[in-house]
Amino acid sequence: MKLMTKHIPQHILYLNGVSKTFDGFKAINDLSFTVKPGELRAIIGPNGAGKTTMMDIITGKLKPDVGDVFFRDMVDLTKHDEADIANMGIGRKFQKPTVIESLTVFENLELALTGNRGVFKALFHKLDAEQYRRIDEVIKRVGLAEKRDWLGGNLSHGQKQWLEIGMLLNQEPDLLLVDEPAAGMTDHETELTAKLLKEIAGERSVVVVEHDMEFIKALACPVTVLHEGHVLAEGTLEQVQANEQVIEVYLGR
Amino acid sequence: MTSQSRLAWLMNDVAGRRLMALILAVIIILPVLNLWVPKDSFFHVSSYTIGLLGKYLCYALLALAVDLIWGYCGILSLGHGAFFALGGYAMGMYMMRQIGDRGVYGNPLLPDFMVFLNWQELPWYWYGFDNFFFAMVMVALAPGILAFVFGWLAFRSRVTGVYLSIITQAMTYALMLAFFRNDMGFGGNNGLTDFKDLLGFSLQKDTTKVALFVCSGVALILGYLLCRYVVSSKLGRVLVSIRDAESRTRFIGYRVEHYKLFVFVLSAMLAGVAGALYVPQVGIINPGEFSPINSIEIIIWVAVGGRGFLYGAIIGAVLVNYGKTFFTGAFPEIWLFMLGGLFVVSTLFLPQGVVGIVQQWKDKRAEKKALQAGASGEVAS
Ligand SMILES: Nc1ncnc2c1ncn2[C@@H]1O[C@H](COP(=O)(O)OP(=O)(O)OP(=O)(O)O)[C@@H](O)[C@H]1O
Numbered sequence: 275m276k277l278m279t280k281h282i283p284q285h286i287l288y289l290n291g292v293s294k295t296f297d298g299f300k301a302i303n304d305l306s307f308t309v310k311p312g313e314l315r316a317i318i319g320p321n322g323a324g325k326t327t328m329m330d331i332i333t334g335k336l337k338p339d340v341g342d343v344f345f346r347d348m349v350d351l352t353k354h355d356e357a358d359i360a361n362m363g364i365g366r367k368f369q370k371p372t373v374i375e376s377l378t379v380f381e382n383l384e385l386a387l388t389g390n391r392g393v394f395k396a397l398f399h400k401l402d403a404e405q406y407r408r409i410d411e412v413i414k415r416v417g418l419a420e421k422r423d424w425l426g427g428n429l430s431h432g433q434k435q436w437l438e439i440g441m442l443l444n445q446e447p448d449l450l451l452v453d454e455p456a457a458g459m460t461d462h463e464t465e466l467t468a469k470l471l472k473e474i475a476g477e478r479s480v481v482v483v484e485h486d487m488e489f490i491k492a493l494a495c496p497v498t499v500l501h502e503g504h505v506l507a508e509g510t511l512e513q514v515q516a517n518e519q520v521i522e523v524y525l526g527r
Numbered sequence: 528m529t530s531q532s533r534l535a536w537l538m539n540d541v542a543g544r545r546l547m548a549l550i551l552a553v554i555i556i557l558p559v560l561n562l563w564v565p566k567d568s569f570f571h572v573s574s575y576t577i578g579l580l581g582k583y584l585c586y587a588l589l590a591l592a593v594d595l596i597w598g599y600c601g602i603l604s605l606g607h608g609a610f611f612a613l614g615g616y617a618m619g620m621y622m623m624r625q626i627g628d629r630g631v632y633g634n635p636l637l638p639d640f641m642v643f644l645n646w647q648e649l650p651w652y653w654y655g656f657d658n659f660f661f662a663m664v665m666v667a668l669a670p671g672i673l674a675f676v677f678g679w680l681a682f683r684s685r686v687t688g689v690y691l692s693i694i695t696q697a698m699t700y701a702l703m704l705a706f707f708r709n710d711m712g713f714g715g716n717n718g719l720t721d722f723k724d725l726l727g728f729s730l731q732k733d734t735t736k737v738a739l740f741v742c743s744g745v746a747l748i749l750g751y752l753l754c755r756y757v758v759s760s761k762l763g764r765v766l767v768s769i770r771d772a773e774s775r776t777r778f779i780g781y782r783v784e785h786y787k788l789f790v791f792v793l794s795a796m797l798a799g800v801a802g803a804l805y806v807p808q809v810g811i812i813n814p815g816e817f818s819p820i821n822s823i824e825i826i827i828w829v830a831v832g833g834r835g836f837l838y839g840a841i842i843g844a845v846l847v848n849y850g851k852t853f854f855t856g857a858f859p860e861i862w863l864f865m866l867g868g869l870f871v872v873s874t875l876f877l878p879q880g881v882v883g884i885v886q887q888w889k890d891k892r893a894e895k896k897a898l899q900a901g902a903s904g905e906v907a908s
């Protein structure tokens with residue numbers, strides 16, 4: 275179920291005053307953060323800054339204690355669960371790459387392919403020629419053409435990352451949340467990943483979490499620095515790198 | 528290769544087709560050897576054997592139902608005996624009402640145990656069971672409804688893993704206690720027995736026994752084909768995805784609880800059919816069938832045969848039950864220890880059961896062949 279809005283929303287994602295506490299520990303603390311349609315945004319921050327937790331909140335895995343989380347200006351994401359949110363058009367790549375290990379690359383992509391998610395539809399589902407073409411196109415795009423019939427579990431770490439990005443593409447979401455895509459990738463692969471994400475942005479909004487500064491640099495996009503569940507700084511990479519607070523808590527380690 | 532042919536789900540399943548052909552041969556040849564070969568001939572197959580194999584076929588269908596949810600969706604039900612027993616009770620109720628006034632007390636309407644309890648009228652939930660088709664619908668519907676309600680509550684609240692296993696076990700235990708009670712109206716302790724006939728055919732006759740045996744085989748084959756179709760469909764791949772990475776599946780947009788519910792209900796219905804075919808062949812259904820240990824035994828059959836292949840469950844059910852028949856006859860004291868040992872051995876050393884060993888052995892041979900053929904070192908590791 276894709277939401278049909280006539281005009282482009284002001285914000286694809288809007289977080290305001292969001293907090294989340296785990297056993298008294300504030301993982302997310304009064305976080306406010308917005309993403310515009312078609313924007314590419316990088317998020318950096320030290321370990322435990324709350325980057326993954328923020329994604330958990332946006333995708334319905336966690337409910338915030340307080341705060342607003344809106345998608346396309348109108349949809350209150352705190353009122354929906356994971357499957358609903360995924361079907362609205364928010365796709366997610368996990369920090370630890372998770373592909374379906376006992377399905378092939380092709381089958382992983384087939385499952386992710388946008389379309390009806392109903393039980394009985396799935397029972398009688400047959401891929402049509404267009405869908406085959408689409409899957410094969412994505413397989414090529416993420417460089418797994420030779421691994422088409424490999425089991426997900428037999429792929430290398432980097433290849434799993436690519437497969438997961440491919441699955442994300444096949445979902446055709448309006449907003450992609452990509453958690454540490456370059457982890458475990460060679461320099462060359464990292465470069466290709468940055469290129470791919472830049473291509474995707476524009477027609478879709480992309481939020482990327484990453485520690486690799488070379489990668490962030492290659493993305494050449496606005497950067498948000500998270501620290502202790504709160505936005506510490508926002509701006510271009512040069513600007514945040516020059517920010518003294520940022521240097522103190524993160525970059526200058 | 529993902530073949531696009533309409534029958535790909537069947538064509539790609541070589542082992543399954545062989546096993547189905549074998550079962551088909553058995554249910555064609557054995558009846559002939561039983562009914563038409565003279566009793567003193569070497570080739571005669573006794574009615575005892577027919578009854579025994581008929582039981583195995585029902586167990587195999589039950590194991591298949593368990594493998595569908597456990598092997599493909601990771602739902603370890605330790606209460607599937609309950610669905611089997613419910614199907615059995617539905618069939619038993621039909622056969623009780625078939626007795627009519629031929630019971631000890633000669634009451635045309637009430638089964639003997641109700642007369643014995645001084646009941647004056649038939650409880651409402653026994654209505655309709657004099658009709659064969661109604662009873663057959665209930666065979667699948669009763670377990671299906673229980674599975675639906677139970678699954679809806681459990682899967683919606685995201686109860687998984689050990690917790691789910693424990694509550695399925697509690698479910699069958701609670702049902703056992705309930706069915707033990709006389710005032711439940713299912714014959715209490717003694718259950719339902721002294722059946723006379725089914726659709727007018729006497730249960731004592733060899734032809735009826737053979738017919739039940741053949742029906743069990745046919746039900747197993749149809750059940751297998753249905754399960755194979757399900758697991759080969761996209762739905763089957765969603766199930767595997769739930770088994771391997773449940774939360775990932777949600778984030779792709781699949782409603783995990785709906786998928787689990789579907790396959791759980793389907794599996795319960797298959798178990799009910801197995802129970803319904805089982806009861807006329809053994810002549811009795813009592814609350815013992817709900818006993819938790821029965822449900823655990825089913826898991827052992829599947830584990831021994833090989834989880835997640837479908838045909839493995841069938842092989843496991845027949846092997847273990849053949850062992851049970853043999854050992855409970857020869858050394859009744861040690862059977863339970865053997866069963867426990869079997870489970871330990873199969874989980875520790877044979878994660879893929881008997882079918883897995885054969886598979887490994889085949890892979891090794893294929894590898895060797897590839898090496899001997901002097902392939903250019905392109906053997907997949
Ligand atoms: N389910 C949970 N229960 C308790 N604490 C949690 C839970 N999830 C996260 N946390 C804590 O919240 C904090 C933020 O974690 P989070 O995973 O969001 O950090 P991160 O910014 O993604 O870090 P990293 O760069 O290491 O991935 C951490 O201190 C973590 O231990």
Ligand SMILES: [Mg+2]
Nearest residue numbers: 325326327369
């Ligand atoms: Mg993280």
